[in-house]
Amino acid sequence: MSAFACKDLTVGYGDGAPVIDGLELDMAEGAVVALLGANGAGKTTLLRALAGLEPARSGAVFLGGRDLTNLSTEDRVRSGLSLVPEGRSVVVELTVDENLRLGGLWRHRARARKAAVEEMYELFPPLDRRRDAAGHTLSGGERQMLALARALMARPEVLLLDEPSLGLAPQATAQLLGVLRATAARTGLTVLLAEQNVTGALSVAQRGVVLSLGAIVADRPAAELAADPALRHAYLGF
Numbered sequence: 001m002s003a004f005a006c007k008d009l010t011v012g013y014g015d016g017a018p019v020i021d022g023l024e025l026d027m028a029e030g031a032v033v034a035l036l037g038a039n040g041a042g043k044t045t046l047l048r049a050l051a052g053l054e055p056a057r058s059g060a061v062f063l064g065g066r067d068l069t070n071l072s073t074e075d076r077v078r079s080g081l082s083l084v085p086e087g088r089s090v091v092v093e094l095t096v097d098e099n100l101r102l103g104g105l106w107r108h109r110a111r112a113r114k115a116a117v118e119e120m121y122e123l124f125p126p127l128d129r130r131r132d133a134a135g136h137t138l139s140g141g142e143r144q145m146l147a148l149a150r151a152l153m154a155r156p157e158v159l160l161l162d163e164p165s166l167g168l169a170p171q172a173t174a175q176l177l178g179v180l181r182a183t184a185a186r187t188g189l190t191v192l193l194a195e196q197n198v199t200g201a202l203s204v205a206q207r208g209v210v211l212s213l214g215a216i217v218a219d220r221p222a223a224e225l226a227a228d229p230a231l232r233h234a235y236l237g238f
């Protein structure tokens with residue numbers, strides 16, 4: 001059974017033409033899939049619709065065979081689906097430790113929450129060194145790591161990640177994507193990773209899908225996509 005799927009999903013803004021148009025996606029449990037597409041292709045819109053933040057005009061979203069289509073964002077999170085939005089959203093007034101505990105507030109009782117926070121420090125050593133640092137003092141890379149770790153505190157089965165490398169230096173990007181790959185391999189997490197950084201995303205994912213004109217126009221093993229300059233040129237703008 002697929003871990004995560006959407007069927008015939010259509011999403012648009014106001015009376016405008018659909019941004020996502022009858023989209024089909026199927027992800028196996030533990031798969032890391034890169035979601036690629038030129039600027040404005042609709043990657044953010046798709047992730048937001050999957051998370052329940054943008055209403056779908058039609059179609060359905062399934063997690064582990066369960067139909068999430070009519071659930072609120074909060075209930076989708078409770079069901080195991082989490083979104084890390086673009087923009088390294090952490091609470092800047094709180095410390096690293098407080099941000100992590102906040103992420104696990106409803107999922108864990110106090111003692112289990114402490115253990116889960118320690119687990120995050122193991123996964124993200126740079127955060128361990130910054131436990132007591134306030135959010136606003138973190139570097140871009142550290143902030144993005146914290147946003148990712150905080151989402152993992154909710155113990156999602158499926159994680160939707162919107163452009164985690166945006167604005168990060170190459171070294172910070174490599175570190176973040178490395179941690180993501182290790183986490184997915186270790187925990188069996190299923191990941192849909194939207195990225196403009198095609199090379200980085202394809203180095204982490206096993207599979208890449210390319211979004212164009214509201215639909216998936218290529219769905220191939222990551223290594224194959226990475227080696228296809230014609231496809232890059234046609235759909236990714238370089």
Ligand code: ATP
Pocket residue numbers: 013019037038039040041042043044045046196
């Ligand atoms: P980027 O990589 O630039 O973030 P994207 O692939 O994530 O692009 P979206 O942000 O989903 O693309 O945008 C897809 C289309 O939907 C664009 O044409 C955009 O102008 C439009 N759009 C996005 N958000 C809104 C909104 N709130 N209201 C109206 N149109 C929107």
